[in-house]
Amino acid sequence: MRxxxxxxxxxxxxxAAIGRVALFAADTISHILRPPWYPREFVTxxxxxxxxxxxxxxxxxxxxxxxxxxQIYAGGARFSAEAVVPQIVAxxxxxxxxxxxxxxxxxxxVTSSIAAEIATMKxxxxxDALVTLSTNPMKYLTLPRVLAATLVMPVLVxxxxxxxxxxxxxxxxxxxxxxxxxYLKNTLDFLEPLDIVSSLSKGAVFGFVAALMGCYFxxxxxxxxxxxxxxxxxxxxxxxxxxxxxxxxxxxLFFAA
Amino acid sequence: MINLIxxxxxxxxxxxxxxxxxxxxxxxxMVIIGGSGTGKSVxxxxxxxxxxxxxxxxxxxxxxxxxxxxxxxxxxxxxxxFGMLFQxxxxxxxxxxxxxxxxxxxxxxxxxxxxxxxxxxxxxxRRVGLTPDVADLFPAELSGGMQKRVGLARAIAAxxxxxxxxxxxxxxxxxxSGVINDLIREIVVEMGATAMTITHDMTxxxxxxxxxAMLHGGxxxxxxxxxxxxxxxxxxxxxxxxxxxxxxxxxxx
Ligand SMILES: Nc1ncnc2c1ncn2[C@@H]1O[C@H](COP(=O)(O)OP(=O)(O)OP(=O)(O)O)[C@@H](O)[C@H]1O
Ligand SMILES: [Mg+2]
Numbered sequence: 026m027r028x029x030x031x032x033x034x035x036x037x038x039x040x041a042a043i044g045r046v047a048l049f050a051a052d053t054i055s056h057i058l059r060p061p062w063y064p065r066e067f068v069t070x071x072x073x074x075x076x077x078x079x080x081x082x083x084x085x086x087x088x089x090x091x092x093x094x095x096q097i098y099a100g101g102a103r104f105s106a107e108a109v110v111p112q113i114v115a116x117x118x119x120x121x122x123x124x125x126x127x128x129x130x131x132x133x134x135v136t137s138s139i140a141a142e143i144a145t146m147k148x149x150x151x152x153d154a155l156v157t158l159s160t161n162p163m164k165y166l167t168l169p170r171v172l173a174a175t176l177v178m179p180v181l182v183x184x185x186x187x188x189x190x191x192x193x194x195x196x197x198x199x200x201x202x203x204x205x206x207x208y209l210k211n212t213l214d215f216l217e218p219l220d221i222v223s224s225l226s227k228g229a230v231f232g233f234v235a236a237l238m239g240c241y242f243x244x245x246x247x248x249x250x251x252x253x254x255x256x257x258x259x260x261x262x263x264x265x266x267x268x269x270x271x272x273x274x275x276x277x278l279f280f281a282a
Numbered sequence: 283m284i285n286l287i288x289x290x291x292x293x294x295x296x297x298x299x300x301x302x303x304x305x306x307x308x309x310x311x312m313v314i315i316g317g318s319g320t321g322k323s324v325x326x327x328x329x330x331x332x333x334x335x336x337x338x339x340x341x342x343x344x345x346x347x348x349x350x351x352x353x354x355x356x357x358x359x360x361x362x363x364f365g366m367l368f369q370x371x372x373x374x375x376x377x378x379x380x381x382x383x384x385x386x387x388x389x390x391x392x393x394x395x396x397x398x399x400x401x402x403x404x405x406x407x408r409r410v411g412l413t414p415d416v417a418d419l420f421p422a423e424l425s426g427g428m429q430k431r432v433g434l435a436r437a438i439a440a441x442x443x444x445x446x447x448x449x450x451x452x453x454x455x456x457x458x459s460g461v462i463n464d465l466i467r468e469i470v471v472e473m474g475a476t477a478m479t480i481t482h483d484m485t486x487x488x489x490x491x492x493x494x495a496m497l498h499g500g501x502x503x504x505x506x507x508x509x510x511x512x513x514x515x516x517x518x519x520x521x522x523x524x525x526x527x528x529x530x531x532x533x534x535x
Pocket of ligand 2: 323448
């Protein structure tokens with residue numbers, strides 16, 4: 026009986042957490058329509074989340090694209106299908122790896138820094154100070170971050186997709202003996218509009234999740250340095266898991282026959 | 283007029299406030315004293331609505347503070363009449379010193395041109411004894427006492443009608459404490475502001491207060507004009523003022 030009670034309590038706790046996150050998300054979104062807005066914060070976050078993430082996005086996707094090409098070539102060679110490298114690299118990058126890799130890198134880079142920043146502000150009473158200065162922290166801190174991440178992530182994913190395909194192209198042409206023009210032509214011919222739409226939509230969802238988790242855990246941080254550490258860890262774990270779960274659901278929605 | 287009736291607040295098993303009754307007339311300077319950890323900061327934050335009391339009533343000019351919904355425009359308007367200096371300063375470390383001081387003047391209903399806001403910030407910094415060259419530094423580049431004074435400048439920047447200071451002179455040298463005490467007195471007398479100040483510094487109490495209230499055991503133990511403080515006949519208050527280890531207040535709490 027004790028055992029069942031423990032499971033029951035865990036499930037109830039999880040449901041309550043989901044409810045709180047949903048309310049937090051709804052509250053965040055509702056501020057889009059209600060002034061005042063803080064455009065300067067929004068622009069700062071576009072730079073922080075978008076522009077400064079470009080190097081990390083480029084590096085992760087180029088290596089992955091290259092490795093993907095090598096694997097597909099090696100695997101394909103077993104049944105004389107080496108020629109599909111450009112097509113499979115393109116599909117793999119655009120449909121799955123591009124959005125997921127960029128999403129996870131954003132969870133590592135952006136979610137953690139948002140959570141640590143907001144949690145520190147909470148712990149040092151800066152959030153209280155904002156409120157007493159008649160500034161709503163949801164408008165001033167949360168909305169600009171969530172909105173910026175949601176809008177900028179599709180762009181990052183697009184960049185990641187392209188650089189990943191470039192990685193495959195470089196390996197394909199320089200190591201595996203593909204003809205450069207044919208490689209590009211096969212890639213472009215094979216990709217469908219739906220592939221690209223799904224890729225960018227995933228990006229938007231992942232960006233929303235990554236920033237939302239950072240803000241949610243930061244705002245709920247406990248006291249002291251330990252509170253900040255716990256908030257940051259919780260935010261990154263939750264963002265990563267939710268991104269992978271959302272990826273599965275979105276793949277199911279877009280591609281299940 | 284700020285009115286507290288029967289205010290209770292607990293954190294878990296810990297009863298911090300156990301029925302605080304206090305009223306502060308408009309334009310008066312009330313100083314709250316009391317041992318460390320007795321709930322003085324919690325009391326100030328309750329009036330601002332940052333902490334919701336478990337029980338009791340808090341009104342400011344007749345307005346019930348606990349009814350104000352978070353993020354509502356009434357609450358924004360309510361808070362617009364306040365200035366608050368936090369015990370830890372609570373400066374925004376991503377903003378320059380002058381942007382901290384001018385925070386209210388750079389956005390929202392009190393927004394004004396940047397140059398004007400900056401000029402006001404520099405003037406307020408001067409009033410707390412800071413030179414204009416600190417305006418372009420970040421809070422992390424200042425000493426503890428300087429941060430405190432920037433917090434003070436931010437609290438008074440928009441000329442609020444009600445000002446709360448949580449330990450304004452802690453960490454300041456005696457001369458700077460004197461400057462800050464004079465400043466607080468000046469704000470109350472000249473601007474007619476209502477002030478609530480927490481301090482452990484008896485010199486400050488005498489310099490700032492019209493009235494004094496002592497918080498002990500979760501309640502207001504004693505309150506009255508500052509002139510009556512020395513011969514109150516209350517052993518708790520007397521022990522606190524003289525700073526004696528002997529008396530009804532235990533040293534280990
Ligand atoms: N957010 C909170 N969560 C849990 N406990 C709290 C919280 N805020 C305050 N407390 C507790 O309430 C008590 C009173 O705290 P408060 O900060 O009001 O003390 P204080 O009278 O201002 O002391 P000091 O003079 O040292 O600043 C303390 O025991 C503190 O641990
Ligand atoms: Mg305190």
